[in-house]
Amino acid sequence: MPKALLLENIHPDAAKSLRDHGFEVETMKGALSEDELIDALDGVDVVGVRSKTNVTRRVLEARPTLSAVGCFCIGTNQVDLGFAGEQGIAVFNAPYSNTRSVVELVLCDIICLMRRIPAHTHHLKHGVWDKTATGSHEVRGKTLGIIGYGNIGSQLSVLAEALGMRVVFYDLEEKLALGNAHRCATLNELLEQSDAVTIHVDGRKSNTGFFGEDQFAHMKQDAIFINASRGFVADLGALKQHLDSGHLSGAAVDVFPVEPKKTGDPFETALADEDNMILTPHIGGSTLEAQEAIGHFVSQRLEDYWEKGSTSLSVNLPQINLGANRGVARIAHLHANLPGVLAHVNRVLGEENINIAAQSLGTEGELGYVVTDVSQRPSKAALEALRSIEGTIRMRVIS
Numbered sequence: 001m002p003k004a005l006l007l008e009n010i011h012p013d014a015a016k017s018l019r020d021h022g023f024e025v026e027t028m029k030g031a032l033s034e035d036e037l038i039d040a041l042d043g044v045d046v047v048g049v050r051s052k053t054n055v056t057r058r059v060l061e062a063r064p065t066l067s068a069v070g071c072f073c074i075g076t077n078q079v080d081l082g083f084a085g086e087q088g089i090a091v092f093n094a095p096y097s098n099t100r101s102v103v104e105l106v107l108c109d110i111i112c113l114m115r116r117i118p119a120h121t122h123h124l125k126h127g128v129w130d131k132t133a134t135g136s137h138e139v140r141g142k143t144l145g146i147i148g149y150g151n152i153g154s155q156l157s158v159l160a161e162a163l164g165m166r167v168v169f170y171d172l173e174e175k176l177a178l179g180n181a182h183r184c185a186t187l188n189e190l191l192e193q194s195d196a197v198t199i200h201v202d203g204r205k206s207n208t209g210f211f212g213e214d215q216f217a218h219m220k221q222d223a224i225f226i227n228a229s230r231g232f233v234a235d236l237g238a239l240k241q242h243l244d245s246g247h248l249s250g251a252a253v254d255v256f257p258v259e260p261k262k263t264g265d266p267f268e269t270a271l272a273d274e275d276n277m278i279l280t281p282h283i284g285g286s287t288l289e290a291q292e293a294i295g296h297f298v299s300q301r302l303e304d305y306w307e308k309g310s311t312s313l314s315v316n317l318p319q320i321n322l323g324a325n326r327g328v329a330r331i332a333h334l335h336a337n338l339p340g341v342l343a344h345v346n347r348v349l350g351e352e353n354i355n356i357a358a359q360s361l362g363t364e365g366e367l368g369y370v371v372t373d374v375s376q377r378p379s380k381a382a383l384e385a386l387r388s389i390e391g392t393i394r395m396r397v398i399s
């Protein structure tokens, strides 16, 4: 029986679905440290994580028989994707299932900050009735600057325009501007005109410290700042200075450079005393709708990979979308992307007079993946010959 370990309170539908597909499933509420994870992965075939469990090179080296990692979230920066690929370990995520939830949180942040709701709430909680319009604004007609116009940034763009905001965006890549959104040629062009700046870049390493003192300094007087992307992207010390000096009028932060591993763990931030500040514990994607959708989506990718060898939507292996086996056995062969591997696979099968019922090849960067449905079971010697082909990383026979 294959074994799955699901960490970080993944939606129960994922465990149910994996059990329905024959997995023995263990679940845990929090994230694990590197050493704890290495221990916990003993005998595990697939592991499910969210954003707090780091699946590092050391973990993957220690557990080379692991077959797949499911990131039950959008971000995959917590997994060493390149090394997982080199080891033949497939990694999947849910690229769209919580997009809408993040967008709704950010819209909520923008409206609340522009109406100074955190400050008003704070005052009333302390018995101060401060009925004033000072510093409060409608969002209609204001300029929203979106940094990173991917799935979240572009959906936010559409909904913000529906609220009457003017949208400008900045992205490293050429992107289709939706609605009336305007693409800025430089980050500073965006910062100098935006009443609200929101970051939605991905978690690539080079985005570490991407938004620091220089970028805050370029923001408009009284603008608001939001980060719901990754904690290491923005310098919160610099943010605090710009709030304290009165340059910025408010901020919402959902992600932090260091986050607790599980609910209930202690947490501190220097931003706690800021007046017009929304602090949320990395809940951009934490809605019941999103978590249920993610649970279904990622467990299905893991099941398809385990049962069919399908790498469709994998983030680190060549993608092949496979249906049911058309022969008596399916041989999934992952290898270094060298010339001649496919020919070598077919020569080995041909020498045994084995007919090929179906075959698919995908290559991506350094990796090649050939999946062959064969009309008779190859002998042990043939399987050994396939495993010995130069560049073979991993081979599985799926019946």
Ligand SMILES: NC(=O)c1ccc[n+]([C@@H]2O[C@H](COP(=O)([O-])OP(=O)(O)OC[C@H]3O[C@@H](n4cnc5c(N)ncnc54)[C@H](O)[C@@H]3O)[C@@H](O)[C@H]2O)c1
Binding pocket: 074, 075, 076, 095, 098, 099, 102, 147, 148, 149, 150, 151, 152, 153, 170, 171, 172, 173, 200, 201, 202, 203, 207, 210, 228, 229, 230, 254, 255, 282, 283, 284, 285, 286
């Ligand atoms: N707070 C949460 O709970 C939560 C939930 C989901 C996703 N996220 C995070 O939100 C972020 C965005 O997610 P997505 O699904 O839209 O990602 P995406 O990959 O669809 O979009 C990211 C965009 O950012 C652009 N980009 C990357 N680096 C950039 C830079 N330095 N300058 C300008 N543009 C840059 C990319 O070209 C891409 O268009 C990710 O970091 C993801 O991990 C957070």
Ligand SMILES: O=C(O)CC[C@@H](O)C(=O)O
Binding pocket: 050, 051, 052, 072, 073, 074, 075, 076, 098, 284, 285
């Ligand atoms: O649920 C999580 O832990 C991560 C949410 C979010 O950051 C994501 O990458 O989807």
